[in-house]
Amino acid sequence: MPRVFNFSAGPATLPEEVLAQAAEEMLDWHGSGQSVMEMSHRGKEFISIAAEAEADLRTLLDIPDGYHVLFLQGGATLQFELIPMNLMRGKRSVDYVHTGEWAKKAIAAARGLAPSVNLAASAEDRGFTYVPPQSTWRLSDDPAYVHYTANETIGGVEYHWIPEAGDVPLVSDMSSNILSKPLDVSKFGLIYAGAQKNIGPAGLTIVIIRPDLVGLGVPTPPLMMDYATHVKSESMHNTPPTYAIYIAGLVFKRLLATGGLAGAEERNIAKAAVLYDFLDASDFYANPVDVADRSRMNVPFTLPDPALDAEFLAGAKERGMVQLKGHRSVGGMRASIYNAMPIEGVRALVSYMAEFAASKG
Structure with a gap:
């Protein structure tokens, strides 16, 4: 049957050109005699795929030198917990802006890990149908970070501006609008995004983190929960989501080729x-x-x-x-x-x- 128009919120539709190329390469990737999903993640073939995907993502987002790009698993939901575990740095409070269901989940996770979670602003008064203007935000004194959800997939609310956080690290869940427009990554301490909307298949999560925020968890998080582990191993501490990274790389190339x-x-x-x-x-x-x-x-x-x-x-x-x-x-x-x-x-x-x-x- 002909392909449908798939309006799913995620996993979402992928470029047909990408799917066609993946189908063509399914049994034999570039003369290797094997599918990407069969490759050793430590073999030269897959290492080249991952390196090229990262390089293309850096080009697309113009990621500043020094920032780390991690290809992880566990979805944005796991990052809800990793962020306070890694970025608290012994501070007492973290700031969150509440704009809907996904912000709510991030806030709930932080409340189980941070000594104090300050709700800097909330759109609950109007049923989460708007973004609270920054003039209404009430940030705490010396928070470890300020977190916001760049696009609420359920409520259809999106920031069309980047908040100002001063010297405090700005953290954002960009799962559903990353790569949809240019972005000044230098304004952020950490960006994270599940792949299954604008990037590729479910199973891959991308984290972009400023180098000075790595290795500061207090207490030190367990090995797999520590960003330092994944920075040191270049996202290869354990087997990464290899096929999802491959598809993401094809999507990045498609974006580069189309403006x-x-x-x-x-x-x-x-x-x-x-x-x-x-x-x-x-x-x-x-x-x-x-x-x-x-x-x-x-x-x-x-x-x-x-x-x-x-x-x-x-x-x-x-x-x-x-x-x-x-x-x-x-x-x-x-x-x-x-x-x-x-x-x-x-x-x-x-x-x-x-x-x-x-x-x-």
Whole structure:
């Protein structure tokens, strides 16, 4: 059957060119006589794949010299715990900004590990439909770090600016919007991202960390939980997610060949505009997020009557559009339009939405 337009929030759609190349190389990678997923992670073939993937990621993000790039496992969820374990440095408090479900999970993990977690700001007062302006933030005195979630996959709220943290390390979960636009990495102490949205398959997590923040955990974390372990071993302390790294490397090359992150941002702005413009003109569908804080990656919307949801989803599936059901915690619909979603998919969705609304008179 033809490929569907997959609006899943993650694991998400991948570039067809990348999938085609991976299929072509499945049985024999570059004349090696083996698949990448069969290779020893310490063999010269895979070492070259990992090195090239890291080099291309550094180019895409213009990562400053000295910053470490780690290819890890455990998802962003594991990083929720590794961050306070490694970055507390004997300090008493950490600062978090609460913008939705993923920030909530990060905060809960920190509360189990840090002596004090300061909620610097929260959007709960308006149902997590906006980003609290930095003028409202109340940072603690001398925190170990300031943490924010750059894009809330469930609520469809995104920062379109980088917070100022002064000399305090700025930490961000960028799982669902990394590589969607240019980024000044030098403003951050640590960036982390699960791969399964804009980078590649589930199973890979990328951590970018400033060198002065490595090896400062107090007490020293267990070996596998210590960033210093993975920096020293160049992400090879144990077997890494080799095939996911390979696919990520192909995605990086695809991005470099199509205008880099500036090109990705241009495409993402155009795609988001198609959907948001339609929503704003509709008296049938609604999006709850403040216009200035709308996510370009995840677009939640509701129908006037939840009883119509099942019929809407069934019709979308018949037309080759899947995974539009909203997260169970908020209901409604959600269209995830990451880098690899072509604008044709968004146009097809809007066309169907118009047809469905018209059918309901």
